[in-house]
Amino acid sequence: MTAVVLPAVPRVLIAEADPWSRDLLKQVLLNVRCDARLDLCADGQQAMELLEQVPYDLVIVDWELPGIDGLNVLRSVRQRKRNPPLPFILMSHRNDSASVREALPLAPTAYLTKPLNMESLTQRLQDLLLNAGEEVSCEIPALASGMTLSVYLERRRESTDGAPLMTDVQLAVKRSLNPNGLDLTRLESEIRNDPQVTAVLIAAANSAAQHHGVAVQTLAQALQRLGTGQSMNLILGLALKRCARLSDPQLADYAERYWEMSLRTAEYGRTLARLLDLDQERCYCAGMLHRLGDLALLRCLQEWKQAGGELNEWDEVGEALDEFGASYGSALRARWRLPLELRDLIAAVYQLGGGVYSREALVMNMAAQLARLTEHEGIEELAKSRTARLLKIGLPELMRLRKK
Secondary structure, eight states: OOOOOOOSSOEEEEEOSSHHHHHHHHHHHHHHOTTOEEEEESSHHHHHHHHHHOOOSEEEEETTOSSSOHHHHHHHHHHTOOSSOOOEEEEESOOSHHHHHHHGGGOOSEEEESSOOHHHHHHHHHHHHSOTTOOOOOOOOOOOTTOOHHHHHHHHTTTOOOOOOOSOHHHHHHHHEETTEEOHHHHHHHHTTOHHHHHHHHHHHTSTTTOOSSOOOSHHHHHHHHHHHHHHHHHHHHTTSTTSSOOOHHHHHHHHHHHHHHHHHHHHHHHHHHHTTSOHHHHHHHHHHTTHHHHHHHHHHHHHHHTTOOOOSHHHHHHHHHHHHHHHHHHHHHHTTOOHHHHHHHHHHHOOOSSOOOHHHHHHHHHHHHHHOOTTOOSHHHHTSHHHHHHTOOHHHHHHHHHO
């Protein structure tokens, strides 16, 4: 039997319609082979065109692709009779015997049912892309010559991976497992204080592949729509990304302060909403997400340092946050297509625009003002504010809120 000769740098095609599943596959693969050259696409027609042009070493395709489905992509690949056969992983939500029998004659290298088992997928990729005992390490690409921090942050704004993780997601998932599987209620309680996890799960639940009508606006709704397997995969996948946690002490200190502000705002929002018989969890999520952009910027600053950039002064971090923090948040919320209603609540944290606004928006504006008060500041002026008048909340109620 002839030994398989693995390529020095593998070229891999991933064809998956759902953007969050596609990104997860990318992270798992790069965790196995950080040097792999990846092409990503969202439909069968584009996958066929790429296969015509590029000699891939591995293809990972979802059966349920729009246009030309993954089974027909596999059929086309096998008709070319390449020797040795092109490694081809076919994924599908179909786990019935009839579907498996339909795919087997086309000899997929692996047939994986969704939601994917990450350990099984990782093992498959290691077998296909690594020689026995081989490990691949990759250096972080250096900054382009003459690159300035301002230009770097401007360019990264539209491609940032979001905020660093503020909780240990592996531990959160482990604590949520029981003999019957993953307990979504327990999982929510473990991760609800993490802005990045909250944002990604809400965005994934609202993506094209998951959308079923009513927009998802809370973490609990997102977990229910995604289900146990997909939720767990997406959460654990976040930990695979570069700079998933901040290691730089200066940046981590900034992140802790913004995170604490998010937590205070979220808690005040939930308490006020409960007091006024409004949507508590939606207000909590809005508070949790309102500093997402600042946290994402801090993550990009760590990437800047790892690539060889310098942050010479403490003030330089503050200046970057002042200049880019808000726009990073806006860019993320738009790119991740968070529901407009949730975005409106987040915007109300900063200011109330003209016109008519919901009571939830007023609650978030008040929650933010409460969260920003220091221990020694009084709340008498806040009780006289326009927001307090519109909510019909007086000094006694605000004083009780501050004591909680």
